[in-house]
Amino acid sequence: MKSEMVARFKKALLEQRAQVTSSKKWAMEGLALSTDDLADEMDLSSAELAQSMSLQLKGRELMMLKQIDDGLARMERGTFGCCGECSEEIELGRLEAKPTAILCLGCQEATEWEAKRRLQIA
Ligand SMILES: [Zn+2]
Incomplete structure (x- = not known):
């Protein structure tokens, strides 16, 4: 960046x-x-x-x-500005909305999906 x-x-x-x-x-x-x-x-x-x-x-x-x-x-x-998961650059628009974001949109969605899935199992 x-x-x-x-x-x-x-x-x-x-x-x-x-x-x-x-x-x-x-x-x-x-x-x-x-x-x-x-x-x-x-x-x-x-x-x-x-x-x-x-x-x-x-x-x-x-x-x-x-x-x-x-x-x-x-x-x-x-x-x-680098994603903590995949090391790609986090989308600028996403950082503008949330400067504390540590994951890119794709990885964030994957994390949320995983969390939801775990909740459903538990
Ligand atoms: Zn990522």
Whole structure:
């Protein structure tokens, strides 16, 4: 991939990263985790619910952060935009929609098909 294209995607990833880390959800989660202060005003079940919701949120946000950092690391290594399965270039349109994509469309579909197939067997 051309370096100016990589630079464009790098900007997109960094913007996405800033959005994730500064999002209100992220800040709220920090509050929700300190259930000690809330315990007086909330019954246990709603405190537990808030905590489990915040943990789910944390998982999602952390996963996004990891994907973004992976993408940035792949830029450093010069492998950004290459499919992790077949090493072909990932479609540009696909990267534009999802700069954290690590598989080309074909491999992604194959992976999803495989996952669905496994679910059906289980
Ligand atoms: Zn591929």
